[in-house]
Amino acid sequence: MILIADSGTTKTEWCLIDGSGKCEKMITSGINPFYQDSENIASILRSEISVPQQLDAVYFYGTGCINEEKQNVVKAGLSQVLDAEKYFLGSDLLGAAYSLCQDQPGIACILGTGSNSCYYNGVEIVANVSPLGFILGDEGSGGVLGKKLVSDVLKKQLPQPLIDDFFATYQTTYAEILENVYKKPFPSRYLANFTKFLSKHIGEPEIQNLVINGFNDFVTRNLLQYPDIEKLPIHFTGSIAFHFEAQLRKVIEVQNLKLGRIERAPMEGLIQYHKTKITKK
Numbered sequence: 001m002i003l004i005a006d007s008g009t010t011k012t013e014w015c016l017i018d019g020s021g022k023c024e025k026m027i028t029s030g031i032n033p034f035y036q037d038s039e040n041i042a043s044i045l046r047s048e049i050s051v052p053q054q055l056d057a058v059y060f061y062g063t064g065c066i067n068e069e070k071q072n073v074v075k076a077g078l079s080q081v082l083d084a085e086k087y088f089l090g091s092d093l094l095g096a097a098y099s100l101c102q103d104q105p106g107i108a109c110i111l112g113t114g115s116n117s118c119y120y121n122g123v124e125i126v127a128n129v130s131p132l133g134f135i136l137g138d139e140g141s142g143g144v145l146g147k148k149l150v151s152d153v154l155k156k157q158l159p160q161p162l163i164d165d166f167f168a169t170y171q172t173t174y175a176e177i178l179e180n181v182y183k184k185p186f187p188s189r190y191l192a193n194f195t196k197f198l199s200k201h202i203g204e205p206e207i208q209n210l211v212i213n214g215f216n217d218f219v220t221r222n223l224l225q226y227p228d229i230e231k232l233p234i235h236f237t238g239s240i241a242f243h244f245e246a247q248l249r250k251v252i253e254v255q256n257l258k259l260g261r262i263e264r265a266p267m268e269g270l271i272q273y274h275k276t277k278i279t280k281k
Contacts, residue, residue: 003055003082005272006095006267007031007062008112013267016051018192021275025267032064033073034127055084057275061095063267067125092266093118097125098267099260100235100275107226111248113192114139114217114240115178119226129222134188140218142195142240143188148210149198150177151190158206166197196242199243211244215251223257237269 004015005221007030014026015105031041039124058078065071071089078087097108097120109117115138119127131137139146152158153166154174170244179191201207241248242264252259263269 001052001055002057002274003051003084004270005031005060005062006092006265006270007057007060008092009035009063009186012062013265014049015267016172016273017275023271031062031074031077032060034064035072036073037079038073038076038080041074042080045055046076046079047115049081051082053083053256055082057083057086057088058084059090059270061090061092061098061270063092065089065091067182092116093128094125095270096237096266098273099266100237100263101233102269102273105232105257107223107234109218109234109241110238111140111218111235111236112190112203113142114138115144115222115238115240117218117222117226119120119232127186127226128261129225131222137221138188139221140240141188142192144191145198145211145214145240146188146191146194148206148214150196151220152206152210161164161203162201163254165201169200170194195240195243198270199230202244202247208247211247212251215244215248216255219251219255219257224255230257235260235262237263237266238265246277 001018006013009030009032011030012028026049029044032042060074060078065074070128075089093110096110100108101120103122105122106120108120113132114131114134116131118125132211134143153163155164155240180214181187198207198211205276223234232251241262245262249259254278
């Protein structure tokens with residue numbers, strides 16, 4: 001029996017797979033070792049998840065699990081509550097690569113609140129163009145698309161009816177926006193919430209161009225740096241890729257690249273990946 005986790009700062013999706021291949025899914029609060037210590041992580045598990053006493057393995061893929069130090073924080077929290085013979089900790093990007101590519105070479109991309117990408121050779125990640133985070137990078141992400149929208153609204157770069165609808169929809173003010181962006185934590189998460197407005201008005205040329213330009217930036221500043229990019233399937237996971245699939249497809253087509261899968265979340269692919277590994281044993 002194995003337990004798989006796909007974790008972000010906001011929530012963690014779990015799947016318990018028994019010997020027959022039956023899956024039981026659960027949701028808990030998010031786990032991120034940049035913001036939580038092992039005791040906090042253990043507390044979440046004790047109060048929010050119930051699993052059998054003995055597990056063969058735990059496979060945890062998460063935001064913040066970028067190095068051994070942070071992975072050990074998560075492992076220490078998991079091991080206080082879960083009794084497993086094996087613990088495997090990996091980044092959310094590795095989880096995306098396993099989910100999207102399985103055991104085939106390809107480019108795996110995340111387009112959610114943030115963005116990331118890698119070249120996966122069918123076994124491991126062999127190249128990664130650093131996303132650089134919300135301030136310096138994260139092109140094509142919800143945070144950056146939301147930032148561009150809010151900037152265009154406040155600088156009156158959009159038609160007045162769109163600006164009026166923005167303020168009517170969110171009942172916010174110039175001052176409140178600046179407060180949330182510059183003085184409160186998680187500005188990228190705050191700005192990513194405004195992508196719902198982009199989705200609502202995607203038929204407007206100015207909004208369509210905003211989204212397409214964001215995806216073009218992601219391709220130009222990230223994907224085109226990978227060798228043989230034109231020969232590899234490019235897969236995507238994340239809410240932004242999923243909800244703006246039509247615009248993403250258009251950008252990939254114009255760039256003469258090979259589009260692969262577009263999935264809202266990586267869990268189903270991770271289940272398939274680990275079931276395959278179990279079968280091969």
